[in-house]
Amino acid sequence: MAKESIVLFHSHNYAIWADSALKKESVDHKMMPIPRQLSSDCGYCIRIKSDDAELVEKILHVKNIEYDRIEAAL
Amino acid sequence: MLKNHELKSDTPVIYFDNAATSFPKPRSVIDGVVDYITNVGGNPGRSGHRLAVEAGQIVFNARQMVADLAGVANPMHVIFCANATEAINLAILGSYKPGDHVITSSMEHNSTIRPLKHLEIEQKISLSIARCSTQGLLDPEKIKLLIKPETRMVVLNHASNVTGTVQPLRDIGFFCRQRSITFIVDAAQSFGIIPLNMKADGIDLLAFSGHKGLYGPTGTGGLVLADDFYAARLRPLKFGGTGSASDKTEQPAFLPDRFESGTQNVAGLSGLSAGIAHVIAQPDGIEGIYRHKKELTACFLRRATNEIEGFTGCVPSAMIETGVVSFNLEGLDPSHVVQQLDERWSIMSRAGLHCAPLAHATIGTFPRGAIRFSFGIFNTSNEVDTAIEALKTIRGEAP
Numbered sequence A: 001m002a003k004e005s006i007v008l009f010h011s012h013n014y015a016i017w018a019d020s021a022l023k024k025e026s027v028d029h030k031m032m033p034i035p036r037q038l039s040s041d042c043g044y045c046i047r048i049k050s051d052d053a054e055l056v057e058k059i060l061h062v063k064n065i066e067y068d069r070i071e072a073a074l
Numbered sequence B: 001m002l003k004n005h006e007l008k009s010d011t012p013v014i015y016f017d018n019a020a021t022s023f024p025k026p027r028s029v030i031d032g033v034v035d036y037i038t039n040v041g042g043n044p045g046r047s048g049h050r051l052a053v054e055a056g057q058i059v060f061n062a063r064q065m066v067a068d069l070a071g072v073a074n075p076m077h078v079i080f081c082a083n084a085t086e087a088i089n090l091a092i093l094g095s096y097k098p099g100d101h102v103i104t105s106s107m108e109h110n111s112t113i114r115p116l117k118h119l120e121i122e123q124k125i126s127l128s129i130a131r132c133s134t135q136g137l138l139d140p141e142k143i144k145l146l147i148k149p150e151t152r153m154v155v156l157n158h159a160s161n162v163t164g165t166v167q168p169l170r171d172i173g174f175f176c177r178q179r180s181i182t183f184i185v186d187a188a189q190s191f192g193i194i195p196l197n198m199k200a201d202g203i204d205l206l207a208f209s210g211h212k213g214l215y216g217p218t219g220t221g222g223l224v225l226a227d228d229f230y231a232a233r234l235r236p237l238k239f240g241g242t243g244s245a246s247d248k249t250e251q252p253a254f255l256p257d258r259f260e261s262g263t264q265n266v267a268g269l270s271g272l273s274a275g276i277a278h279v280i281a282q283p284d285g286i287e288g289i290y291r292h293k294k295e296l297t298a299c300f301l302r303r304a305t306n307e308i309e310g311f312t313g314c315v316p317s318a319m320i321e322t323g324v325v326s327f328n329l330e331g332l333d334p335s336h337v338v339q340q341l342d343e344r345w346s347i348m349s350r351a352g353l354h355c356a357p358l359a360h361a362t363i364g365t366f367p368r369g370a371i372r373f374s375f376g377i378f379n380t381s382n383e384v385d386t387a388i389e390a391l392k393t394i395r396g397e398a399p
Ligand SMILES: Cc1ncc(COP(=O)(O)O)c(C=O)c1O
Pocket: B019, B020, B083, B084, B085, B086, B109, B111, B157, B159, B160, B161, B186, B188, B189, B208, B209, B210, B221, B355
């Protein structure tokens, strides 16, 4: 299985915004609850293919969608 | 002796009170509300499960649509509130600093005048009220004359709920921008009715109702912050859970969470998105609705002026931009007329001061007020004809 990464946001509002942007750009991704070891927030994060990380960063940057960080999925 | 006319409950309702809240709502709006309550139900951002995500998408969708309509690029700059009143309160109470001088106009709704008066009485701000013409229009020069070194805020409605006239936002916005004065606009009566663009019009904070011109359910509205407006310039009025930064006990600083504590009105916002979609999908969109209301207004005022003795419209037809028509019948109490229209013809309209005593004083109808018809997308010229005949009958029966 290809390696996966997780995009973390300061707020679910940005996660949903990013979800909508990635859908528009047809980037394979999945919304999921934030794993406890990554953050104490109760909201959601986005799982992507690690190979897409750069592309995702670029999309988020162009659309001004703030995010916290991208981490390798455990 | 009390004499009650028989209630005509079998007559179809003619709803001429769209400036208070629009009715009926498009079927898609009802479906939007029902769909969320029936099939989704989750709390946006509070849990990670599928239904919470879907609820979040519903809220985001509404946010994006409002941002597009207001002309801001960042949808996170849309703060949802319970109504325009809450949004105006957030804008004013959240941004004033003690000692500020604030300018507003004599055409404002109490949702603007009362928070400002409250601050003035508490000696937090000084307030100047620019006098508008008897047709409700503000000459931008009047604002310029009232400016002081400590003027920090100008609060103005875009369209009046009494006269249906529209203020020259762009001139005033430009002037405020040049002086770094916060320009707050109450678009309760214009959002979805008269096109506006926060950037081009120089608006810093825009308050809107979701339940009037956007055809959403009651309980929807909000405040839009200009793209270049820093969230830190505005203090929240409420604090609490946001589903974000939950490890911290301080309110988050980022938008929209800073201002959106507590569970959002997801059912309402689901309907609001459908309402906005409905408005946009009309033939020629907002422009088409504008023309429809213009036609109904012109038709009503032409016939009423020619055919009803003692009829006085408050403002000439050509100046009315939002389908809001206030008028009086000489010698008749507005509330009597409105009651007759309701009981005998099932015509819903509004009498009195319309929460805008200063506006009525400006146009010369204080304290008596006026009768107000406010048209919406579902009204027809046949309904206008019925109203004309009804008013003629009421007129004819008067002593
Ligand atoms: C000009 C104006 N401002 C503000 C409001 C308040 O709107 P809401 O009922 O959404 O609080 C109204 C509605 O009556 C209005 O006409």
